[in-house]
Amino acid sequence: MPLKELAERRSLLHRKSDAPTILRHALNDDAIGPVAMVSSFGADSVVLLHMLSEIDKSAPVLFIDTEMLFEATLTYQREVAELLGLTDVRVIRPNRAALLERDVDGILHHFDTDACCALRKTEPLEQALQGFGGWITGRKRVHGGLRESLPLFEKNERRIKINPLANWSTQDVADYIKRHDLPRHPLVAQGYPSIGCQPCTTPAAEGEDPRAGRWRGQEKTECGIHFIDGRPMRGAA
Numbered sequence: 001m002p003l004k005e006l007a008e009r010r011s012l013l014h015r016k017s018d019a020p021t022i023l024r025h026a027l028n029d030d031a032i033g034p035v036a037m038v039s040s041f042g043a044d045s046v047v048l049l050h051m052l053s054e055i056d057k058s059a060p061v062l063f064i065d066t067e068m069l070f071e072a073t074l075t076y077q078r079e080v081a082e083l084l085g086l087t088d089v090r091v092i093r094p095n096r097a098a099l100l101e102r103d104v105d106g107i108l109h110h111f112d113t114d115a116c117c118a119l120r121k122t123e124p125l126e127q128a129l130q131g132f133g134g135w136i137t138g139r140k141r142v143h144g145g146l147r148e149s150l151p152l153f154e155k156n157e158r159r160i161k162i163n164p165l166a167n168w169s170t171q172d173v174a175d176y177i178k179r180h181d182l183p184r185h186p187l188v189a190q191g192y193p194s195i196g197c198q199p200c201t202t203p204a205a206e207g208e209d210p211r212a213g214r215w216r217g218q219e220k221t222e223c224g225i226h227f228i229d230g231r232p233m234r235g236a237a
Contacts, residue, residue: 003158003160006032006153007160008151010152010153010160011153011154014153019051019164019168020051020055022164023051023055023162023164024055026153026164029134032160032162033133034060034131034132034133035133035134035135036060036128036129036134036136037059037061037062037135038062038135038136038137039063040063041076041080042073042194042196043185043194043195045185046177046182046183046185047165047173047182048136048138048164048165049081050176052084053084057085058088059086059088060090061081061090062125063090064092064093065091065092065093068106068109068199068200069198070187070195072185072186072187076185076186077091080183083183092124092128094119094124095123098123102119109197109199110199113200113218129159133160134160134161135161135162136161136163136164137162138163140163140166140167142168142170150166151163151166152164191203191205194210194214200214
């Protein structure tokens with residue numbers, strides 16, 4: 001079955017399913033094949049990570065360490081993985097030879113943020129996804145832009161991307177975290193509702209779009225890892 005048709009059928013099948021059901025079925029869908037969760041261990045990531053731990057603690061989780069993340073993110077990643085008992089968290093880092101060739105001084109982000117994201121995030125993730133037929137994201141329609149029509153399942157190049165929280169609101173996330181007494185990323189309390197690499201992330205003021213602090217002052221709104229039929233998704237990191 002063509003991937004686009006498969007994604008459309010799964011989205012229709014699960015149009016009334018709750019997030020845990022979507023997640024559980026995706027992890028055991030022979031038509032999709034092996035599936036990994038891609039997690040930034042960011043502001044809202046603990047919701048899906050907790051759901052995953054309730055279903056299969058051994059399921060693979062891919063965490064991209066761009067080597068420019070906040071130290072708080074690295075600490076949070078280790079603490080959450082241990083708390084939830086996740087046993088297959090794979091820390092993905094940029095290729096060493098590529099770094100030496102293209103960003104030996106670690107200053108590429110000052111001149112070309114798209115190239116920096118490609119080097120430190122997009123390319124490492126594509127390599128890490130080899131062998132997987134699908135991957136799980138925490139994107140939501142409430143993020144706006146092209147995400148307003150985000151499907152539960154979508155074709156992404158040669159894989160199926162699964163978005164169990166597509167129809168969740170900000171309040172749904174907060175309620176879930178409170179109900180299960182889950183730890184928030186420490187930077188959330190410091191005014192960071194969206195957390196990426198340290199050089200390219202600033203706090204968002206009250207009333208600002210939650211992603212206003214990402215690549216502030218630039219037209220750039222996405223890191224490049226999320227596309228629909230070749231179109232970049234708004235705020236994709």
